Amino acid sequence: MIDARLLRDDPDRIRAAQVKRGLSPDVVDRALAADEARRSAIATYESRRAEQKSLGKQVAQAQGEEKTALLARTKALSAEVKELEAAQGAAETEWDEALRSIPNPAADESPAGGEDDFVVLEHVGTPREFDFEPRDHIELGRMLGAIDLERGAKVSGSRFYFLTGIGAQLELALVNMAMDQARNAGFTQVIAPSLVKPRAMEGTGFLGQAADDVYRIEGEDLYLVGTSEVPMAAYHSDEILDAGALPLRYSAFSPCFRKEAGSHGKDTKGIIRVHWFDKVEMFVLTTVEESYAEHQRLLAWEKEFLDKLELAYRVIDVAAGDLGLSAQRKFDCEAWIPTQGKYRELTSTSNCTDFQSRRLDIRTRGESGNTPVATLNGTLTAITRTIVAILETHQQADGSVRVPEALRPYLGGLEVLKPVS
RNA sequence: GGAGGCGUCGCCUAGUCCGGUCUAUGGCGCCCGCCUGCUAAGCGGGUUUGGGGCUACAACCCCAUCGAGGGUUCAAAUCCCUCCGCCUCCGCCA
Incomplete structure (x- = not known):
């Protein structure tokens, strides 16, 4: 607010x-x-x-x-x-x-307009040129025995999947790699609840126009979170924090659930757009004055993670109309997806300044009264899209996939993912 | 799920049976000052949060706040109802 x-x-x-x-x-x-x-x-x-x-x-x-x-x-x-x-x-x-109902006023730097009015800030790496016809992640996932979409649909419906074998290992590896990076940067690791009360959902701004995309538990006053930003923002609600303790940096793991209402027909195949995925999210509480620099730091940490995965991506400055209720400014990192021939959002970082903390009553004691803190969030890895980018980018002609070096220690030194059949 | 107990302004705590003198007691911690070779002790004062008025966004005044929300009453921390959380025991369970 x-x-x-x-x-x-x-x-x-x-x-x-x-x-x-x-x-x-x-x-x-x-x-x-x-x-x-x-x-x-x-x-x-x-x-x-x-x-x-x-x-x-x-x-x-x-x-x-x-x-x-x-x-x-x-x-x-x-x-x-x-x-x-x-x-x-x-x-x-x-x-x-x-x-x-009034959203956080966008930063002066944020471009005006809607979804298509973003500004590209930079390109990192160059999209890979293939001397063979690249396979999409669906086919690669099947060949590797990593992604089972058919059974996902059978058991849970469309937009669901099972990660199996090396697919499951990949998730755990990515989670550990993200958590290690965050811990080394001074973050406190958190496993957060993915069911929350209305207060948490409302406080983070997800019960406004975004409510259509949120799952509610029937017969209970609980919601499934779409991101661990929700439980983490509410974590310190109604608290007065010691100013000297800021910034508080958390890296939280949680499943994320999204109805994807209004996206019928978009990304219907594969695991680009699913109703559930796991994510490691950075969440920071700091002062409003410090928040702008912290936002840049979050972006840098996101880029570091993508760099380690040897992905080609661009960073965009999201336009005001596409910020959501809470954010004052947002940067998306979009990785190149070879078989789609375009950049797709892999991570996103938002500075919500004191918008969420006003709703959730998170403040620090100041000389002239208590002041609301700033909250920021940024994705370290959203598992499904990260897997898509890795498989498609590092695939080889025979359907095997080269493992980026930084990820190898998390897969027992494995250098190549090989087709199972 | 069943039975019982509990929830007071940072922490602990008095008050609740029997409504008004509660403007919520006392201790600890913390802050300011005094005293004091230094420290400790001692002494005095202050110390919830949110909102409104007035203003310099100060001082001051007012309203609300005793887990939350209703109710009874001229009047509620205190009586009644509902809900939430915590603890103990029993049952069940990953």
């Missing part, structure tokens, strides 16, 4: 931010009106309530006739206070809803 003071002091800035994301600025006026109504409701309620309290004290000491008279007055007042309290609550709710 945005800073209410910013909305009051500089509403034009929020209006401009809305337009930059391709959204209507009307919500600003709705919020401002709600704020005014709320404050006047609070003032009315509180003055009557104060009166009620002071009368209550007199009642306690009064005797006889005086007491009877006081009771008559305070009884009427009581009903009024109750009404005013309800009115105040309603005004508060309206204000809260308006405020919460």
Whole structure:
């Protein structure tokens, strides 16, 4: 949620931010009106309530006739206070809803516009040239006995898969490699719950427009997370952190579940777009001032991981309209997928500044009151897409796959993945 | 799943039976000051969080906050209901 003071002091800035994301600025006026109504409701309620309290004290000491008279007055007042309290609550709710519906204003550097308006920041490595017809990851996965899509569909439906044999080993290797890198960089490793309460989902901004993509457990007040950003953001909710402890860096492993609503027909084959995958995610809490530099660090760690896998990729600056509710700026690393002839998102890092921490009440003690911290997240490895990129990029003519050197220690020194049949 | 116990402003704790003097007690820790060769001790003061008013975003005043949400009442930490969490025992289980 945005800073209410910013909305009051500089509403034009929020209006401009809305337009930059391709959204209507009307919500600003709705919020401002709600704020005014709320404050006047609070003032009315509180003055009557104060009166009620002071009368209550007199009642306690009064005797006889005086007491009877006081009771008559305070009884009427009581009903009024109750009404005013309800009115105040309603005004508060309206204000809260308006405020919460406003996304984090994009950074000045973020390109304006929607999904296609990203800016390419850099290319790393060059897409490999093949002197044979490259196979897609589906065929390679089948030849290697690594990916079983048919049985995934049989058991769980479309967009599900089993990783088997070397496929399963690959996942564990990638997870360990990611966790090692993170630990060496000072991250605390975490295995996070993938079922969370509404508060966590709402606090991270996934129950707004993004709610269609979220699985809810029937009959329970629980959601399946789409990323461990959700449990990790909520991890320190309602806490006041010691400023000296920042930054707090976590690398969290969890499964991720996504309905993929509205993507029917897209990436229907293979494991590019699935309802479930595992992921190692970096999550950082720091000060807003430090968050911009930290964002660059997260990007650097993502690039380091992709470099070790010897992948060709580009980094894009995601446009304002494609940032999601919480992010102020987002960089995606997109790896070259040979059989698709294009770059596909493998990792993504967002600076959510104090947007999530305001909703989740995560702050540090400051000299002039407590201030919300900044939260940032970045993918180290989303297993399925990483496997796609590795298989397709490092395949050889016979269907075997060369293992990038950095990954070998995590596969018992294995240099080549060989077809099983 | 069953039975019982518990949840108070960083930590511990008094208060809850019997509603008003609770503006929530005391200790520890922490902060400021005093005292003091130094340290320790001692003395005095302060120390939840969120919101509103007024403002310099200070000071000050007010409202809410005793796990959460409802209810009863002129008045709720205290009485009633629902929920959540923790502990102990039993059952079941990876």
